[in-house]
Amino acid sequence: MSGDGRSVWHRFGHDPRVAEHQHLRASDRDRDVVTEVLSEGFADGRLDREELDERQDRLRESRTLGDLPPIVADLVSDSAVPAVAPAAAAPAVPGRFRLDAEAAYRQRLVGAVSGFLIPTLICWVVWIAAGGGFPWPLFVTIGTVMGPIGVLAGGRERQVAQVERELEEKARREQRGLPPAEDD
Template sequence: MPSGPEMRASDGDRDKVASVLREHYAQGRLTTEEFDERLEQLYTSKTYGELATLTYDLPDVDMRSLPETPSRAPQRATGAAGASAADKGLRAAWAVWATASGVNWIIWLIVGVTSGLDFPYPWPLWVMGPWGVVLLVSTLASAAGQSKKP
């Protein structure tokens, strides 16, 4: 089957072009701005033709001399990449929850102290409670899903 410019490119193809761009950047053929711009375009490219436009003005690089890049396929097959991304997302969500809860409790404390130690109803519980329950259920569901994977 011929691989024309309209054929869809794979992640491996994009990784190879990224290696070529890094090599040209390291050799001084691309400025930092050009390199960043081309990398941005690279990861939105869908076809071989779009990939070819990123290196059309650069000399050919012997792909065999470049170091081998690790394939992303095994990670996707085992779900390792998705699991670590989910873990990072949950950690970030918990950090935001803790920060927002802390800010609310500080505001509650300031209001209580400035009103002559007549503390108001603990309204921060209504902010942190439901949100925390949703995060807890999400965390437990994520942990259960990861333990079932081989």
Template sequence: MSEISPTGDPWTRFSRDPRDPAVSTLRTGDVDRAVLTDVLGEAFSDGRLTREEYDERADEAVRARTYGDFLPLMQDLVPTSGAAAPPVRRGDSPDLQRAAVKAYERKRRDSWVEAVTITLICTGIWLAISLAGGGFDPHFPWPIIVAVIAFADSIETTASREKYIEKERAKLERKARKQERKELPGS
């Protein structure tokens, strides 16, 4: 289930706090609309919204264009008072980039080591079976099939470098934002 609870603070999950009057006219993105839909879904699953209310608000959430459009949909579901959460800043830190590249390099190395290891083990088993009758009686070379599959994964990992690094960077940014929120006063 979602991280939101009736007593939780969903405001920190938005990239900008919809309660902040300074951002009420700013256009929102799909990620923030997804957070809003999550809040509505949690309220529906808790029984705080009827099916009709949920459907109506979910439709409005999909059509919401500004942060100001979010408040009317949430004001009777979660507390709207309190300090506005500071905007979440995108991490442009070179440390995040280095950590993402390092994680990719580790994954690439591990995938190649795994492919070689699996291929060697299967080839050893095949050789043992082929030599079991006292002479060399090669059976169907099935380790080739295993090797093709194992190395295809390694090649795919190597070829999708940028995609993996971006995905890892996004994960590290989410982790950093979560840590920042824990360190905020009143958290």
């Protein structure tokens, strides 16, 4: 339980304490969370064998998320009950992240073009100031032009759609009270 009752509730697919979620069917993962809480309670001596067996029977009979909190109510903190259902805080609106995704694409493209132009121009100016000779700035030009080519070759629409999906997923995780994904 990691010593924090709040973390237990966030391990469920949907918080079973929220009224809007209580009618939903409990998943195997949800039951596994309750099983872990019961096992830890038994291992800590907060439940005896008879209580553990009785609660495990109730768990096996459970069908909805609303059936689960009473089984572990005296084993975990209930102090972090959300006042509002997370989904009600920010309704999912298709395309609501489109402008942010387009801005992220433009920023990526500007960064790639800047990463190409700045070193390339500096190298060519140095080459000219040094009197020419072997055109070594071509190597820098070829190497740095790969950034803008990569961004452009990825397809604007495909990249914007990808960023939009990432932003939507991040918002869904925040609504459910889950920690950010590893790559956020």
